[in-house]
Amino acid sequence: xxxxxxxxxxxxxxxxxxxxxxxxYSVGISAxxxxxxxxxxxxxxxxxxxxxxxxxxRLIATINIQEKHSSLHITASxxxxxxxxxxxxxxxxxxLTFGTGTRLTIIP
Amino acid sequence: xxxxxxxxxxxxxxEGQNVTLSCEQNLNHDAMYWYRQDPGQGLRLIYYSQIxxxxxxxxxxxxxxxxxxxxxxxxxxxxxxxxxPTAFYLCASSIGRGVASGELFFGEGSRLTVL
Numbered sequence: 001x002x003x004x005x006x007x008x009x010x011x012x013x014x015x016x017x018x019x020x021x022x023x024x025y026s027v028g029i030s031a032x033x034x035x036x037x038x039x040x041x042x043x044x045x046x047x048x049x050x051x052x053x054x055x056x057x058r059l060i061a062t063i064n065i066q067e068k069h070s071s072l073h074i075t076a077s078x079x080x081x082x083x084x085x086x087x088x089x090x091x092x093x094x095x096l097t098f099g100t101g102t103r104l105t106i107i108p
Numbered sequence: 109x110x111x112x113x114x115x116x117x118x119x120x121x122x123e124g125q126n127v128t129l130s131c132e133q134n135l136n137h138d139a140m141y142w143y144r145q146d147p148g149q150g151l152r153l154i155y156y157s158q159i160x161x162x163x164x165x166x167x168x169x170x171x172x173x174x175x176x177x178x179x180x181x182x183x184x185x186x187x188x189x190x191x192x193p194t195a196f197y198l199c200a201s202s203i204g205r206g207v208a209s210g211e212l213f214f215g216e217g218s219r220l221t222v223l
Contacts, residue, residue, distance in 0.1 A: 033211075033212060035212070035214075040216065041145075041196055041198075041216065042214060042215070042216040043198060043200075043212075043214035043217075044214070045211045045213065045214070048210065048211050048212075086150070086151075088150075088151070094139070094153075094158070094164070095153055095166065095167065096151075096153070098150030098151040098152075100150050
């Protein structure tokens with residue numbers, strides 16, 4: 001069983017819809033990262049969380065440490081949001097365990 | 109602009125050859141990382157370095173080597189001992205001393221294909 005599970009694996013939505021991507025993990029962590037991977041392969045860091053909630057523009061990330069769960073929300077989705085979204089959890093010793101990603105496609 | 113530069117973007121190698129992937133950053137970050145990405149799998153850590161002249165093995169270090177002679181540079185050599193080197197390789201750096209303390213910055217990646 002993977003230590004990090006993301007759902008859904010693939011998500012297609014219409015422009016303007018509210019998007020939620022989920023990340024569940026099986027062990028205690030001290031930090032969680034949300035990343036965005038573009039079609040060309042480059043990765044951009046969106047958030048690093050250890051508790052609560054963070055917001056940046058149309059993106060919101062939340063984490064519930066007790067339930068071992070994090071969500072990434074996108075409001076007013078746009079075709080340029082189409083990418084793979086990756087959750088990664090910090091287990092110690094500089095090691096992140098990465099989920100396999102959620103492929104998001106926003107249709108105009 | 110500050111960032112991480114990886115080169116080459118695409119690389120083809122014959123079996124038995126060593127190849128070196130370049131990673132340079134001008135962000136003044138102490139910590140640097142090399143990850144490997146294979147289809148359908150999460151990124152896996154190959155090596156990391158938190159300070160010049162020091163580096164540590166990650167989860168899949170066998171068949172790879174690195175050096176950290178300068179703060180800005182963290183090259184990765186894929187040796188002939190790596191059994192399945194075809195993959196997408198990503199270099200990253202982190203502000204502070206590591207991934208628990210700050211945001212990760214990634215390069216655009218290098219795609220290595222063994223012929």
